[in-house]
Amino acid sequence: MQDVAAQAGVSVMTVSNVLTGKKLVADSTRASVMQAIESLHYVPNIAARSLASAAPERIGVHFRNTENAFLSAMVIGAVDATSQMGAQMLVGRWDLEGDSSAMNVLRQLVRSGAQGVLIAPPFCEMLTEEDLAEFEGVALIGLSAGDALPRLPSVRIDDQRAAFDMTQRLIALGHRRIGFITGAPHHLSSGTRLAGYRQALQAAGLNFSPGLVADGDLTFDSGLVAMARLLDGPLRPTAVLASNDDMAAAAMAVAQRAGLRAPDDISVAGFDDSPLAVRVEPKLTSVRQPVSAMADQAVRLLIEAVRHPEGARPVAGQPAITHLVEHRLIERGSTGTAPTV
Template structure:
């Protein structure tokens, strides 16, 4: 750091402020320091930095212990943010069979030293005022909340609008029988995405049939069951929108087993645009919810709150733009 400071013509403290992301220097000074860092091939020693400060920020990541692409992307984003900002990351995973409730796991994280916690749905959407009062002084933020929360800040997309946009796109491709696979009932996004799907159908003058809606649990296996139900209904869809990519991939598997060609006979779209979307064949059309970037943003907000405890904390919903990513799993409706 002394070498970097000498080459940039600044103090060692200024170099430290730049490398830890503190907003105490001008853009010109920051650029000069980073130029010196690049020229000298300097790599900050995060462990040494933590020892020197004696108070590394500890950020917990709280989620249910299930396998899906969304949670993988969330953890990757949190890892990126904590590593780049020199913070420690603690993981709290809860399981329906563990005997520990989500609130027990949150308590464990805080007892382990977490000063801020990123909380995945559905638990972030379920926290009561009484429970939040227990964690006064701990920075908490929800991720991908299906709607605005009154008690907790969050980073989210407009789920209703996103589902509306994808359904409207399928309608524009000529589809009139569009199936929908919901998410888990305890996730707010399940309701808002279903509402967006229904609104798009209604605005297009199409009927909303219960036969075209199947319940899922945001897992691949639940997608298999839901898609089988849709194909066995009296009103077989020509397109299906699933509430995440895992269930959309399962829907594609069921369609292939039924002898249907995707997208010639049946178009399928997903949600999240996770890495899974480009690992299936054909590649999946999906609503891009930038989960990793959202988790990165949320963790940075937590770290800033921990570093500046004197700042006033307010409940803010940080909205992130979604977009439609069209690939090979959707096309114009088949002629019947």
């Protein structure tokens, strides 16, 4: 910046004002500074500029200490947003109990300087009014909550509608015995996706059968157990919708071991459209939940709330804002018309 200032014949503060877009500089002076920047091939160091201003936005990303494609996509989206907006990102991974419990990790993020925190499910769905009072003055937002959150703003898709749409598509392919693998019980999406599945059956005049529903917990291993239960039940399904792609991939593996080919003998669909969906064979039909883009949007909302706190205050008596993102059905080789029985 000193070199730019010297070539343009201005002060370093004037160069700073030009780079930050402040309207304190005459057009002719701004043009001289920009010409010097171009001729010197100067590229501002965003991190150094934030440190120099003594006001770096620090955004925490809070999620459970587990491995799955959803969380990987979430972190990628958060990295993109913080990098592009010149903020710093702090990561907090929590376990179920002890010092690494969800609340303790959130406290640690705030003590480390996080001014805003992106919170993954299920913790964003579990925060009480008393919990939130502890973090007054910290911008918080939930990601991919399974339903509207009464006390916390969120970025999410309409999970019930998404499950309805995918079930309806399987019905349109001629399937009448459609199995469903639920998500983890402490996730709101487990209930809303099951509700969407049941709603689609009802709209098509099909009876809901508890025997066609098996419990999972969003892990591959739970999908193996759930699919085995569905295939061993009295009503073998011709199609199965799983609450995420990990369990859907497991369901296809179990079907193949049982001698069933997808989609000729059985159709399988998942949820999230994670990278796994195109790494299995046949490639997986899935509900696309754009997790990275949603995390990017949520982090940008947090940064804006930190930069302009006066505009982020909730209106008394009004529910928290939900930012709904569109889902899409991505059809691939794992689904097809129902087999003739």
